[in-house]
Amino acid sequence: MTSNNVHKACFQLTMKLKPLAILLLLILAVHTTHTMASSCSGQGVWLQVLGSGGPEIDDGRASSGYLVWQDGRARVLVDMGSGSLSRFEQSKAALNDLDIILLTHLHVDHSNDLPALIKGSFFTRRDRDLPIYGPTGNHLMPSMTAFIEGLFGATGAFRYLKDYVDGSGRYRIVSGNVATGPKSVSGVLEKDGIKVSAISVDHGPIPALAWRLDIDGSSVVFSGDISNKKNSLWRLAQQADVLVAHHAIAEHANPVARNLHMPPSEIGKIAGRAGVKALVLSHRMKRTLGKETESLAIIREHYQGPVTFADDLQCFDLLQDK
Numbered sequence: 001m002t003s004n005n006v007h008k009a010c011f012q013l014t015m016k017l018k019p020l021a022i023l024l025l026l027i028l029a030v031h032t033t034h035t036m037a038s039s040c041s042g043q044g045v046w047l048q049v050l051g052s053g054g055p056e057i058d059d060g061r062a063s064s065g066y067l068v069w070q071d072g073r074a075r076v077l078v079d080m081g082s083g084s085l086s087r088f089e090q091s092k093a094a095l096n097d098l099d100i101i102l103l104t105h106l107h108v109d110h111s112n113d114l115p116a117l118i119k120g121s122f123f124t125r126r127d128r129d130l131p132i133y134g135p136t137g138n139h140l141m142p143s144m145t146a147f148i149e150g151l152f153g154a155t156g157a158f159r160y161l162k163d164y165v166d167g168s169g170r171y172r173i174v175s176g177n178v179a180t181g182p183k184s185v186s187g188v189l190e191k192d193g194i195k196v197s198a199i200s201v202d203h204g205p206i207p208a209l210a211w212r213l214d215i216d217g218s219s220v221v222f223s224g225d226i227s228n229k230k231n232s233l234w235r236l237a238q239q240a241d242v243l244v245a246h247h248a249i250a251e252h253a254n255p256v257a258r259n260l261h262m263p264p265s266e267i268g269k270i271a272g273r274a275g276v277k278a279l280v281l282s283h284r285m286k287r288t289l290g291k292e293t294e295s296l297a298i299i300r301e302h303y304q305g306p307v308t309f310a311d312d313l314q315c316f317d318l319l320q321d322k
């Protein structure tokens, strides 16, 4: 993303922000200019943040969720945490436009609204198979395919929706597991102009993936929740237009939190080493809200590109200058 395009990043909620919040953004010099758009549905490739929060229930933010739009169609959904479905509705995305759903891992704040999305599909015109990819499982988490089976299979929690997996419905969920062991980038899928890659990342004991999408010359990488102890994400994020990094903890978080999440210094190192063109900080929690100045200063020790602290429904235009 060129600096010009960075300036095009739209801030749908800016008009709703209180003056103090606007002043804070200016002080942080997160972006030099802000423009607004009513949606991310313009021409080109756009990233939209559905949920910029974590699992907290009193932060006013939806949990993790993102859309990648191309030419007015929301083609990829990454994560579907609590509240993301409501934001999906607000985004005016159409379920039938989705080519694929990718989950970084299966913590509740990344997956909870998935069954509600599938139930809601009954009232849409979805009529083609829906691929859903996620990590392999372990003793704490099911694999993506086991998760789908556990929700919608013949003995699943929502078995009344089994038509969506047994082939008798209007469309079928086609789930797939991506290995969470290798430290190298896996090419997962290449279809209709979308290239999907993943790499295994460390999120404590939870199997987790970071995802990369390359669409029409634009690229965006989603860290998911990650402590970065595997030191793998920078490989996936090489020269990406945008890295969406989860900023769940402050620099001096306790060891338990650091076993699950990366501090700002680690985010800065990854962004700098990968040479990403812009950084979007999401999965914001009370532990980091209000500490933006401190976090940004630490990130700046390693990375000089544009940094945005994300809010729900915010849009970023990834279209390259041509």
Ligand SMILES: [Zn+2]
Binding pocket: 105, 107, 203, 225
């Ligand atoms: Zn998590």
